[in-house]
Structure formats: C-alpha cells, structure tokens
Amino acid sequence: MCGRFASYDAYPKLARRLGVVVAEEGPPARYNIPPGTWITGFRQVAHDAQPEQLELWWGYRPKWAKGKAAQPINARVETVATSGYFKYAFARARCIVPADGWFEWLVTDTGKQPHYLTRTDREPIAKAGIYAEREDGSLGCAILTEPARGTAAEVHDRMPLILDDASLEPWLDPDLTDRETIRHVVRHLDGSLFEHWPVSRAVNRPGNDEDAGLINPA
Known part of the structure; x- marks a missing residue:
C-alpha cells in the first residue's frame, strides 16, 4: 500500500x-506525510493545456458519495477502472503525486520496523493518482497501488504505482479515457530501480514530518 x-x-x-x-x-519539504492531510499534485484539465499544480486532500470521497461513505487513500490497479467508486476518476481525473520515497512497515521479532523505499538513482517518484471533487468543493485523491516488485516486495506485498518518464504525459491526458488504451500506453517504473533501508521508529508518529533525519538509515 502507500500510507x-x-x-x-x-x-x-x-x-x-x-x-x-x-x-x-x-x-x-515534508519527510513523513500521512493521509488525511493536504498534499501537492499535478493534473491536466485539457489535452492542449499545460499541466498545473493542485492541492489535494489525501482521502478520496466524491461529493455524490456523501459524508459517511468510505474515504480510501489508495485504489488498487486491479479494480480502479471498473469500480463504481473510482472508474469515472480513472477515466477523466488522473493526477500525479510527486514523492522522493515512501514508507512501509516490516514485521520483526521486536515489532514493526519502518523502512524507507526510494529510487536507487534518487530521481523523483511520480505516483499515479486519481481525484474527485468533495462535498466541500475541495479535491480529494487516492494513490494507485499494485503488487510490489523488485526489492520493494521484501518489505510489503503492495506498492504505489510509480510511472516511468514516458508515461507522465499520457497519464495526465484527459482525452485518454479508454481503459485498454491507458493500459497499453502507461508503464510502471522498472522494479530493479528501488531500494530500501530501516529507519527510525520516530516515523510512527504521523505529526512528525519536518525532520530530514527520518529517512536516514537507522
């Protein structure tokens, strides 16, 4: 997952x-961004328009779903295009969430140990997301996840869908709405380009996100 x-x-x-x-x-700069907070992303509102920055609430609940509906932070790639909750956003409201890395927790004999996962080349991570207008008029998003690949699978069975460079433009293109076409032109980053290491359990406190030391090896 991506939490x-x-x-x-x-x-x-x-x-x-x-x-x-x-x-x-x-x-x-934020080093421990939790769900239920404002995050920055990119979208494209028309095929001939430039991509733009937008502020997103990390929690997806379309306004038609009303206040008691689920507010997931992730959407699975296996079902996002067909789920009644997500399929409109997958077709017409896709976004990219920039990141340098993400955290997962590995179960050990001494409890859950947080690990930081990032690219081996330290290039930016473009996480695929979807968004929808919420009841209050703001935008809420979910980050897509897929089965973990490469060394990421050593820590968790899911990981964010991370786009390769050639997929950034088609992923944002609002004229690209057909599920099968999207599947054929959008690719995830090669699994060999990830690494991870254990970090301080101070990461467990979600309010602690200004300390750059949180991503250092424990």
Missing part, C-alpha cells in the same frame, strides 16, 4: 519535467 511518504526534492524536478508553471516557492 506515508516523503517529498522534498521531487516537486520542483517533476514540475520542470512536466512544464508546470509554479510559484517561486513550492510546497515545503
């Missing part, structure tokens, strides 16, 4: 790669 992540260098790098016009000061 906590870090984003400190990824935002400006991905913004430049996508041609996003951004303010001089981007979002602050």
